Amino acid sequence: xxxxxxxxxxxxxxxxxxxxxxxxxxxxxxxxxxxxxxxxxxxxxxxxxxxxxxxxxxxxxxxxxxxxxxxxxxxxxxxxxxxxxxxxxxxxxxxxxxxxxxxxxxxxxxxxxxxxxxxxxxxxxxxxxxxxxxxxxxxxxxxxxxxxxxxxxxxxxxxxxxxxxxxxxxxxxxxxxx
Numbered sequence: 001x002x003x004x005x006x007x008x009x010x011x012x013x014x015x016x017x018x019x020x021x022x023x024x025x026x027x028x029x030x031x032x033x034x035x036x037x038x039x040x041x042x043x044x045x046x047x048x049x050x051x052x053x054x055x056x057x058x059x060x061x062x063x064x065x066x067x068x069x070x071x072x073x074x075x076x077x078x079x080x081x082x083x084x085x086x087x088x089x090x091x092x093x094x095x096x097x098x099x100x101x102x103x104x105x106x107x108x109x110x111x112x113x114x115x116x117x118x119x120x121x122x123x124x125x126x127x128x129x130x131x132x133x134x135x136x137x138x139x140x141x142x143x144x145x146x147x148x149x150x151x152x153x154x155x156x157x158x159x160x161x162x163x164x165x166x167x168x169x170x171x172x173x174x175x176x177x178x
Contacts, residue, residue, distance in 0.1 A: 004164040015053035025159025025170040031115040036066030041149045043089045058087030071102035097140035104137045123155040
């Protein structure tokens with residue numbers, strides 16, 4: 001079942017409706033917001049997306065408003081603080097991966113001007129090739145995480161069924177993949 005079909009069956013008050021209609025598959029132009037989406041995708045591994053949507057603002061607060069520069073400077077005390085934060089997923093491997101990934105993004109920004117530029121350079125790779133490039137730089141990224149990240153941030157098509165009204169909205173918003 002596609003996400004579009006799932007949302008049709010979800011209760012109207014579900015957070016899925018807003019995410020599906022206003023965020024999923026829409027282009028993200030800001031490196032910090034792209035990082036935030038990657039944080040949520042990494043933390044969703046083994047869990048469900050609804051939980052990530054419920055905790056999204058908690059993650060934003062816990063991880064310095066998704067500011068790459070600030071998260072890259074997190075230290076052992078920050079890791080311990082995050083492990084005590086009941087508002088997020090308290091998984092040491094995921095927390096350490098987020099900090100590592102912020103540092104990796106900083107290095108990518110230094111070489112490419114922005115993470116967005118780097119992502120655009122790699123968006124035409126096959127799923128397998130893109131995963132290989134991601135694994136070279138980032139931690140806690142697998143095939144499904146990379147695929148969902150690339151689709152959800154509009155680098156790859158597939159976020160919406162072509163019959164879904166939101167599909168056209170993503171194109172009108174300037175989807176990177178079109």
